[in-house]
Amino acid sequence: MDRGLLVDVNSAKYKCGRKKIELNVSTLKDVALSSRTTIADVATHFGVSKSKVQSMKKEGAIKRVSNTIKPFLMEKNKNDRLKWCLSMLDPLSLSHDPQFKGLFDHVTIDEKWWFITRKTLRYYTAPGEVEPTRTIKNKNYIPKIQILTAVGRPRFDSEGHCIFDGKIGCWAFVKYEPAKRSSVNRSAGTIEMKPIESITKDVMQSFLIEKVLPAIRAKWPREDVGKPIYIQQDNAKPHVPPNDRLFSEAAKQDGFDIRIICQPANSPDLNILDLGFFNSLQSIQHKRSTKTTEELVAIVEKAFADYSVCQLNRIFLTLHGCMKEVMRIGGGNGYDIPHI
Structure with a gap:
């Protein structure tokens, strides 16, 4: 009793909070271009929220591009x-x-x-502003x-x-x-x-x-x-x-x-x-x-x-x-x- 007892205070739960979702971003290549023109399209493909896709965009995991038609060359x-x-x-x-x-x-x-x-x-526009x-x-x-x-x-x-x-x-x-x-x-x-x-x-x-x-x-x-x-x-x-x-x-x-x-x-x-x-x-x-x-x-x-x-x-x-x-x-x- 004088020396006390050794007690393990480590919790068995080594992680708290929401579990991180691991996405295979390369699967986006298999989706037709016409079916991934908006953030909602990408979110639907991955089964995540639109805010998650926004975060992926900020992190550089995916990027938004503009594709312009170019002249056909002989x-x-x-x-x-x-x-x-x-x-x-x-x-x-x-x-x-x-x-x-x-x-x-x-x-x-x-x-x-x-x-x-x-x-x-x-x-x-500001709140209450009338659209012209x-x-x-x-x-x-x-x-x-x-x-x-x-x-x-x-x-x-x-x-x-x-x-x-x-x-x-x-x-x-x-x-x-x-x-x-x-x-x-x-x-x-x-x-x-x-x-x-x-x-x-x-x-x-x-x-x-x-x-x-x-x-x-x-x-x-x-x-x-x-x-x-x-x-x-x-x-x-x-x-x-x-x-x-x-x-x-x-x-x-x-x-x-x-x-x-x-x-x-x-x-x-x-x-x-x-x-x-x-x-x-x-x-x-x-x-x-x-x-x-x-x-x-x-x-x-x-x-x-x-x-x-x-x-x-x-x-x-x-x-x-x-x-x-x-x-x-x-x-x-x-x-x-x-x-x-």
Whole structure:
């Protein structure tokens, strides 16, 4: 009794609380893609709660991806894409460490439709806030404007200061006409902005000669005047061919040497604007509400002017990564945009 007795105080229950559920995440591969588009679908497959799936998502056990349809490529398309990427290699670097050209002599142009609003908007509301009612005569005919955009690669000095922002310009395909009759919004004779319904080759030619070329001549770094400048475009039918006589004559003015080159067919991933610039600019435009096409054009132009030069330069770096992936898979487009 003086020394006492040895007593084992350890509990036979070595664990308390809810038992951890072990899931075989690899079984998700056997489920059709159309049957795992929501968290509820995944929770039903594993037999767990939606909060459990959310936790798995945060832990990285599963991830949510967006899958976009890509253009179908023929063998000729793949060969052309491969040749294009090879032509973008710097000849001086081929003997030791192959690298892509800086593309400082390229100007990429393309046109895009910009809509006043989207069919569906998602936003957060405060308790008791009344949801606004948005109306339009026909949801399939939302007012829109097509805008031509031209950008080059920004340049920086040795201290990192921007000496050329690369933003050549953006121009809406519109015309200005006087109103034929009075209405509650304006009187007869008021100058109105109206979209050009049909973008033809003549329209593109006039915009190139009267707007794009003067903008390049006004903004291009003076030290590179006389060196070749390549305007890269896709293969849309309204685009001006490289051997167009009127364009060639206008492109030689003031000592400039400006040429048109066409990127491979079905290759939006080899175009700076389609690769990331348009999406980035559109995300800014969607945060501003517009009611008229005039307001829409003004907002797009302001978003273009305010766009970060560093972000624009990063898209060029992403393009280099995409061209590397294109070469790696033999000219195809079945790759993920590389993270840089």
